[in-house]
Amino acid sequence: MLWGVSMYLSSMLFLLLGSVCCLGMSLICLSSGQAWFIEWELVSLNSSSIVMTLILDWMSFMFLGFVMFISSMVLYYSGEYMAGDKNMNRFMYLVLGFVLSMGFLIISPNLVSILLGWDGLGLVSYVLVIYYQNEKSSNAGMLTAMSNRIGDVAILLAISLFFSCGGWNFLFYVSDMPVLSSSELLWGLVIMAGMTKSAQIPFSAWLPAAMAAPTPVSALVHSSTLVTAGVYLLIRFSAALEGSSSQTVLLLLSSLTMFMAGLGANFEYDLKKIIALSTLSQLGVMMSILSLGYPDLAFFHLLAHALFKALLFMCAGTVIHSVKDYQDIRMMGGLVHHMPLTGMCMNLANLALCGTPFLAGFYSKDVILEVAFMSPINLVAFVLYTLATGLTVCYTMRLVYYTLSGDFNLGNLYSISDNASIMSSPMMALSMGAIFGGAALSWLIFPSPYMICLSLFFKTLALSVSVVGGLAGYMLNMVVVNYELNSLKMYSSTVFAGSMWFMPYLSTYGVSKNLLVGGEMYQKIGDSGWSEYYGGQGIYGVVSKTSSYLQVLQDNSMKVYMLSFLLWVILLFFMMM
Structure with missing residues (x-):
C-alpha cells in the first residue's frame, strides 16, 4: 500500500511538472512564433533511411500540457478511488502508458510514427475497459477495439496513398493535397480515421460502452486523450479540407451526432453514460466547426471542454463512490445536502458545459455557435445546431434534478459525505480551470478577436434556446417523477431515441449476425467445398x-x-516393332 501511495504521488508530481514546462514552452512559442521540427535518423542503409520526426509548436506544447495536467489530477484522484483495488499498481502503469501514447500522437507529424501513439491508445484503452473482468466489460472492450480498428486500417491505407507525395511528414504536404489525383480518397480515409476515434455517426456505439472502465479512466479518456485524438488529427489536416467535397458530409454527420447524443442523454438513467453522451455531443460540435474551416475554434473548444469534462467525471466518481457504487440516477437525489463540495463542483461543471456566461464553456461554445450561424451552412445543419444546444441544457438540468436537488432516494442506511480529501483536492484544482480556463485560453489563442456580425435574433438565439431547454429539462422531469412516467405512453419512440438510434445493436449483433451467415456460406462453398477439393486437401491426396x-x-x-x-x-x- 505504501508503494501504491508513493507511486500515485510521484506520478502526479512528475506529470504536473511536465505540464508546467509544456505550458511555459507554449507561451514562448506563441510570443515568438517559433516551432521546432526535430528529425532523428534511426537507420540508414544505402540511400534509404528510417527517420523519427517530432513537431514541437505552440499547439502541441499546449495540448501536451493540458493532457499532463489532467492526467496528474486523475492519478492523484485514483489514489483514493482505487485504494481498495488489489491491482492498483497495474492500473497506474496502464494510465501512464495511456498518457505516453497520447503524448507521442500529439508530437508526431509523421503518418507512420503517429500509428505508434494511435495503436497504443487503442490497445491500452481495450485493457482499461476490460479492467473489471466481467462479461459486460469484455463485450464493451471488444466493441471499442473493433470500432477503432476501422480507423487504424484507414490510417494504413492513407500511408500507402502518401507515396505519391514523396514522404509521410503530412504537415509538409497538406497544402498540396487538393492537387493530388487521389486527394479525395486520401482525405476520406483520414476523415474516417478521425470519425472512428472521435465516435461520430455511424461509429458512436463504442463511446458509451467504454464506460465499463473505472471512473478515473473515463475522466481521462473523455476529456483529453482517446476521443480527442481524432479531432486533433483532423485539426492537423485541416488545410487540406478547404474546398473539399468531404466538408458537407462531415458537417452533416457531426451535426447529427451532437443531436443524437443530446436526445439520447435525455432518456438515459446511467450517470456515467449521460456524461459520456454529453462528451459525444461536444465532439460533434468540434467536428462540425472544423468542417466549416475553423480549426483554431475546434482546438479552443477541445481544451476548454477537457477542463470541465474531467471535473464532471470526477464529481460523478465521487458520487458513485459515496452511494456504494450505484450509477442509476433514480437511486440518488438530494445529494447537495450531504455532499455540498461535490455538489458545488458538479454544478460548476454542468454550468460550464451549458455555456453559462464567463465560465470555460461559454468562451468557446458561444463563439462556435455564432460563427456557425454566420457561416453559409444549410438549413438542416442550422436546425440541428439549435436543437442540440437546447438539448444540452435540457439533459444537464435533468441530471441536476435527479442527483442533486430532487428527493432523497437512498433509504435509511447511508453514509454520504465529502470526507475524501484526496478526491476533493483535484476537483478543486479543475474547478479553477473551469472558471478561469476559458478566458485565459481566449486571450492566448486569439490575440485579435473575431469580427462577428449577426442580427438580434441570431445573437440571442443560443441564449434563448438554452433557457427554454433548461426549464424544460428541470420542470418536465419534476412532473414525470411526481406524477406518472409519460415516456411509457410512447414506448417505441422512447426506445428509438434512448438507444442511440439502434447503433449499439447495429454495431454488435447486426454485424456479427451477417458475418456469421456469410462465414457459414463461404465455409461450405469455399473453404470446405471446391477450393478445398482442388486446393489444399486435393494436393495433399495426390502427394x-x-x-x-x-x-x-x-x-x-x-x-x-x-x-x-x-x-x-x-x-x-513394341518400340522395336
Whole structure:
C-alpha cells in the first residue's frame, strides 16, 4: 500500500511538472512564433533511411500540457478511488502508458510514427475497459477495439496513398493535397480515421460502452486523450479540407451526432453514460466547426471542454463512490445536502458545459455557435445546431434534478459525505480551470478577436434556446417523477431515441449476425467445398498417393522388380516393332 501511495504521488508530481514546462514552452512559442521540427535518423542503409520526426509548436506544447495536467489530477484522484483495488499498481502503469501514447500522437507529424501513439491508445484503452473482468466489460472492450480498428486500417491505407507525395511528414504536404489525383480518397480515409476515434455517426456505439472502465479512466479518456485524438488529427489536416467535397458530409454527420447524443442523454438513467453522451455531443460540435474551416475554434473548444469534462467525471466518481457504487440516477437525489463540495463542483461543471456566461464553456461554445450561424451552412445543419444546444441544457438540468436537488432516494442506511480529501483536492484544482480556463485560453489563442456580425435574433438565439431547454429539462422531469412516467405512453419512440438510434445493436449483433451467415456460406462453398477439393486437401491426396507408390518401389520386393522388368520388355518389344 505504501508503494501504491508513493507511486500515485510521484506520478502526479512528475506529470504536473511536465505540464508546467509544456505550458511555459507554449507561451514562448506563441510570443515568438517559433516551432521546432526535430528529425532523428534511426537507420540508414544505402540511400534509404528510417527517420523519427517530432513537431514541437505552440499547439502541441499546449495540448501536451493540458493532457499532463489532467492526467496528474486523475492519478492523484485514483489514489483514493482505487485504494481498495488489489491491482492498483497495474492500473497506474496502464494510465501512464495511456498518457505516453497520447503524448507521442500529439508530437508526431509523421503518418507512420503517429500509428505508434494511435495503436497504443487503442490497445491500452481495450485493457482499461476490460479492467473489471466481467462479461459486460469484455463485450464493451471488444466493441471499442473493433470500432477503432476501422480507423487504424484507414490510417494504413492513407500511408500507402502518401507515396505519391514523396514522404509521410503530412504537415509538409497538406497544402498540396487538393492537387493530388487521389486527394479525395486520401482525405476520406483520414476523415474516417478521425470519425472512428472521435465516435461520430455511424461509429458512436463504442463511446458509451467504454464506460465499463473505472471512473478515473473515463475522466481521462473523455476529456483529453482517446476521443480527442481524432479531432486533433483532423485539426492537423485541416488545410487540406478547404474546398473539399468531404466538408458537407462531415458537417452533416457531426451535426447529427451532437443531436443524437443530446436526445439520447435525455432518456438515459446511467450517470456515467449521460456524461459520456454529453462528451459525444461536444465532439460533434468540434467536428462540425472544423468542417466549416475553423480549426483554431475546434482546438479552443477541445481544451476548454477537457477542463470541465474531467471535473464532471470526477464529481460523478465521487458520487458513485459515496452511494456504494450505484450509477442509476433514480437511486440518488438530494445529494447537495450531504455532499455540498461535490455538489458545488458538479454544478460548476454542468454550468460550464451549458455555456453559462464567463465560465470555460461559454468562451468557446458561444463563439462556435455564432460563427456557425454566420457561416453559409444549410438549413438542416442550422436546425440541428439549435436543437442540440437546447438539448444540452435540457439533459444537464435533468441530471441536476435527479442527483442533486430532487428527493432523497437512498433509504435509511447511508453514509454520504465529502470526507475524501484526496478526491476533493483535484476537483478543486479543475474547478479553477473551469472558471478561469476559458478566458485565459481566449486571450492566448486569439490575440485579435473575431469580427462577428449577426442580427438580434441570431445573437440571442443560443441564449434563448438554452433557457427554454433548461426549464424544460428541470420542470418536465419534476412532473414525470411526481406524477406518472409519460415516456411509457410512447414506448417505441422512447426506445428509438434512448438507444442511440439502434447503433449499439447495429454495431454488435447486426454485424456479427451477417458475418456469421456469410462465414457459414463461404465455409461450405469455399473453404470446405471446391477450393478445398482442388486446393489444399486435393494436393495433399495426390502427394499422399504418389508417396505410397514410391514407398512400394523402394521396398526391395522381387515381385516389384519382376513386374517392372516385364513392363520394360513389353515396352521395348513394341518400340522395336
